[in-house]
Amino acid sequence: MHQDERGHTLTTQSSEAAAFLDTSIHNFLHWKADVMPHISASIKADPEFGFAHVVSGLVLHGARNVNYSGNIKQAISAAHLGAKAMSERELLYLKALEAGAAGRIAQAVTCYETILLHNPRDLFAQRLSQMELFWIGEMKWSAEISQRSARHWSADVPGYGIHLSCRAFDLEEIHEFQTAEELARQAVEIDPTDAWGTHAVAHVMIMQGRYNEGITWLEGLKGHWSDVNQMQLHLWWHRCLFHLELGEFEEVLEIYDTWVRNRELPLLVSVPDLYIDMQNGASMLLRLELRGVDVEARWNELAEVTLNRLNDHTSPFTSPHFAIILAASSRFIEADQLLEAMKIFAKADDGTLGPRYSAAAIPASIAAIAHRKKDHQTVVDILMPARQMLWQMGGSHAQRDLFFLILADSLQHLGQDDLLGIVLDDIEHAGFTDAASRIGYQAENLQPH
Ligand SMILES: [Fe+2]
Structure with a gap:
C-alpha cells in the first residue's frame, strides 16, 4: 500500500498510480495549473484506483461548470467500481464528491470535517472544505475548521506553508487582519510561489486601504507565478483593484488586456x-x-x-x-x-x-x-x-x-x-x-x- 506526501494511505497496488496522484494533489494544493494530466496518468496506471477517480471528479467539481457534470458523473461511477477496496478516508471523499456535485455543499463539508477530525493534516480536505465554504459565504465555518486542524501542524509536515495560507485567508475573511497577514507572509516566505498566501495579503491590503503597498507587494512576487493556475490572473485582478482605487485607470486597462482577459494566454485558450x-x-x-x-x-x-x-x-x-x-x-x-x-x-x-x-x-x-x-x-x-x-x-x-x-x-x-x-x-x-x-x-x- 502507498501513501501521499503527508502519510495518508492511497489504496492502489500500483506505485506509479500512487505517485502520479500524489503529484496531482500536490500541484492542486500549490495552485499549479498542471493537475489533470497527472490524474489521467494515475488512472491509466491503475484504472481501478477508486480514489484517483474521486480526485478527478473533485477537481472538475471545483471548476463550477455545469458542462462538466457528465464527466463528474462518470468519475463517480468509476470510483464506485473500486469502492470496495477504498479506505474509510477515501470513501468519505467520494461521499463529499457526490454531495458537492448534487449541490448539497454543507453535507460535503461535513465529510471533510470528519476526514480532518481523524486526519487533521489532510491538507486536501482542508483546501476543499475552504473552497466549498468560500463559494457559499460561510467563512466563519471555514475558519473554525482550519483552527481545529492548526494545532496538529508543524513546519516539518509537507505543505505547512499551504496550511498557513489557507488559514490566513479564513482569518482575513473574518476580519482578523493582523494574524491573517502574519501567517500569509510566513507562507510566502516558505514558498514565494504560494499564490494563496500572496492573495491573502493582497486582500488584507485592499481592506485596509493600503493601495500603493499592495501594488509593491504584487509587483515583487509576480515573477513567481509562471506555473500558477488561474489564481495568477486573479492576483492581477487584485492589482487592478489597487490601481482603480488610486484612479489609475490606464494601468487597470493595460493589466486587464495583458492578463485578466488576455484570450491569447494559454490558461484562457484552454479554458476561456x-x-x-x-x-x-x-x-x-x-x-x-x-x-x-x-x-x-x-x-x-x-x-x-x-x-x-x-x-x-x-x-x-x-x-x-x-x-x-x-x-x-x-x-x-x-x-x-x-x-x-x-x-x-x-x-x-x-x-x-x-x-x-x-x-x-x-x-x-x-x-x-x-x-x-x-x-x-x-x-x-x-x-x-x-x-x-x-x-x-x-x-x-x-x-x-x-x-x-x-x-x-x-x-x-x-x-x-x-x-x-x-x-x-x-x-x-x-x-x-x-x-x-x-x-x-x-x-x-x-x-x-
Ligand atoms: Fe481575491
Missing part, C-alpha cells in the same frame, strides 16, 4: 470561461464603467462564452456576473433567460444552493440588469432589502463589494444621499477601513450623470 476568470472580467469592466471609463468592446468576448452557461447553477456568486455580462453587451433577452432559469432552479433545489440563489444571486442579478437599463429605482428597491443577504452568494468581501458599488451608484442617481450613509456603514461592517474615502463611495465621484 472558468468561473473565476469570468468574475474577474465582469467585475473589473463594471468597476471601470462606474468610474466613467469607456471599456469599448471588451464585454463581447465575455458574453460569447457566457451564452452556453445560461442554465449553470453551480455558483450563486458567478451567476450574477453572467447577468452583468449579458446586460452590458445588450443581450437582454438572454439575461432574462438566465434569470428565469435561476428562478426555476431556486424553487426546485433542495440543496445548499437553491436558497442562496433566492436570497442573493437572483436579487443581485435583477439589480445588475436594471442598473444597465438605468432603472435605478428597481436597483434600490431590490438591493436595499437584499443587501444584508448578499453574503450568501459566496465570494470575498472585496468581490461582493461590486454589488454595493452598483447600489451606491443608483442611490446617487436618485439623489438618495441619506440611504448612501447606510451603504457606507455596510461597507465598513464588511471590513473596509474608511469606506467613505474609497473611490466608488466618495460623494464627488458619485455625481448623477
